[in-house]
Amino acid sequence: MNASPDLIALAQNTRQAALVLAQTAHEERNQALEIVAKGLTEAIPEILAANRTDCEEAEAEGISKPLYERLKLSESKLKATISGLDDLRRLPDPLGAVTLHRELDQGLILQRISCPLGVLGVIFEARPEALIQIVALALKSGNGAILKGGKEARRSCQILTAVIKNSLGATAVSPEVVQLLTTREEIRELLTLERELDLIIPRGSNEFVRYIQTHTQIPVLGHADGICHLYIDAEADPHKAVTIAVDAKTQYPAACNAIETLLIHREAAPALLPALAQALETKGVLLKGDEETQRLIACEAATEADWSAEYSDLILSIKVAESLEAALTHIQTYGSKHTEAIVTENPETARRFLNQVDAAGVYHNCSTRFADGFRYGFGAEVGISTQKMPPRGPVGLDGLVTYKYQLTGQGHIVADYGAGGKSFTHRDL
């Protein structure tokens, strides 16, 4: 399928506006953020009213409880999101950073300089506050953003976009850098805009992200699965093991960085599993165990399918591991390269786990729930990437910029180098 001429024209307008945005000074982009935050703050009553109407309609249509929770904007959630824009302003300029400065030869100078990606296509379900965060990150990093929110959040997205565009009208940044699409059909069209979009950011369910990933040639930032493990070593501190397990599973079970499987060393299991089970069950967690686990605590039987399941709920599978190697192999086989944690007091065991596990986040004696752009100090995040290629892990401003090589000479040509000719100096400046 091809995109409609209207959509192509809209995307091209966005790119032109983004090219101008890319040339703005840091203060101009920060000022735009400040004015957008002010505009949003003034419009809080209208935004909440629009969101209430979205919520009522969604409820009448029988929306699921978790989706409803994500759709609903409380005043405190909205205010916290708006105040995130102040944090973002305090972060350094992601543009114009010189990451390589090298003399190739006398008078021939190479610089690698960070610059915006261009235009982002952002497709998200529910969560209206994600719109604010992503637009703010796009503005700070000099990118245009074409947004498509879920049908259920239609009114919320419309008023948020209107307020943002209105606010930008009083700044050096053109309101044209932010666009909102309104029909579902446009998602499929958007995915064909290889020349007009530089990155697609999907925010939603695993199935939704996987659909996007397999239906476009545009780079996609994100992750489909979050199957995270907590491995409790033979030399784990029992108190840390229990509190970290409870936090990683129950503090927000629907999050991608919550654990799905607990691995526990055979030597630690008899003494620790009963305490773990009690603490988790107190929090309402349903436990499923392998055979050895079932001998030590009362729980359901885990099947092969459990090791690959992302419950996103108060369910935890448990497996006894005979060694660190067995735990590493299990993680390599079933993990989704998101975040993996070990609890141990043995620094050498910790070192081996941190070195050998291949995941965006590898943690020692702390909860997997720390895997998050805010907690890492990135100001905000556009998502968490489990891809191998960077950007990996929580992605903030750094993931929305690329770089270009600027080479300045004085008439230098390649024919002068090589056998018998001039040599490169390759001297870092």
Added chain:
Amino acid sequence: MNASPDLIALAQNTRQAALVLAQTAHEERNQALEIVAKGLTEAIPEILAANRTDCEEAEAEGISKPLYERLKLSESKLKATISGLDDLRRLPDPLGAVTLHRELDQGLILQRISCPLGVLGVIFEARPEALIQIVALALKSGNGAILKGGKEARRSCQILTAVIKNSLGATAVSPEVVQLLTTREEIRELLTLERELDLIIPRGSNEFVRYIQTHTQIPVLGHADGICHLYIDAEADPHKAVTIAVDAKTQYPAACNAIETLLIHREAAPALLPALAQALETKGVLLKGDEETQRLIACEAATEADWSAEYSDLILSIKVAESLEAALTHIQTYGSKHTEAIVTENPETARRFLNQVDAAGVYHNCSTRFADGFRYGFGAEVGISTQKMPPRGPVGLDGLVTYKYQLTGQGHIVADYGAGGKSFTHRDL
């Protein structure tokens, strides 16, 4: 289609070997490079003999001249490639670099550390020396490599791989990190190995790269097109303009960083075009011009299709631009974001060109032919990327590593933070 069990097993073996390689010390990887270089040097007569047989067979089968040139290994080309391994050894370790070191809270320390991608799938036509370069880059960066050379280079690839694997036998690096596939069918199977491969590197024609890009969900490093422009400004130095144009077009016209279109400012055209045409025609370049160009010099008419053509040959299209803006618009419309150059003595014009052109390389007063990993001082390159997402431009070791976030705590949990709880310190160390 699905990959055969044999190929999956081979890929999994490569990953296991690569995981061990990832844990080796820099000196061990460098020693492996040294021993491989020694092995290749000793085997030069056998390698050249195998390549001669490949060339004879290819010639008998009527191989095209450019492909024959790329297939043929001269002793000097082979020696230069082997000595490139010494340059590579002198580069710093790409692994274990700490690119972020931050206290999130007391006792909760975040580090971002560079690590290998894992296993590379390398598919290339002709050019046997590319095998040596890419294997060397893979070894230095701790990655496994599954190679598939062109049918025409079968014997060359076989002996090179045998010598490399043999040499690795005497080192800390397992010979299993390098694998050579031999049948054409395996390319399509390789493209399905999403779990087993982390990056596909195709080296070959535009059509070949585009086929790979559109037939796999694995990230692909590379570029399909190289449509580079040279813009000669009204304030260009005539001597620089002519020598750079000749170098950028004729020094190696089949290279992706050679120019395809010359843009010249209307004010410079009458005085400069005749001299440019003479210098280029002396080198055998066929010129095609827009109407205004045709009024100034004798040349063929350029059609709309010429502005999108990658000739890879001694052909150059020429267009008169009424302004810098017109040149920028032409480049934005027809360029492939590879390398774009301006010749001007006006620093402000140069600054605007370097800032506003969106390409992996933006050059001032030098030839586009400098876009190359060796010339940038990267030791070698696996290819040049025209994608927006990093790695962009000539890709050396930096493009073969990713990073992971290591977080170490003392029992830290997320539930302790937020409203009324602890705060993050976010202090860079």
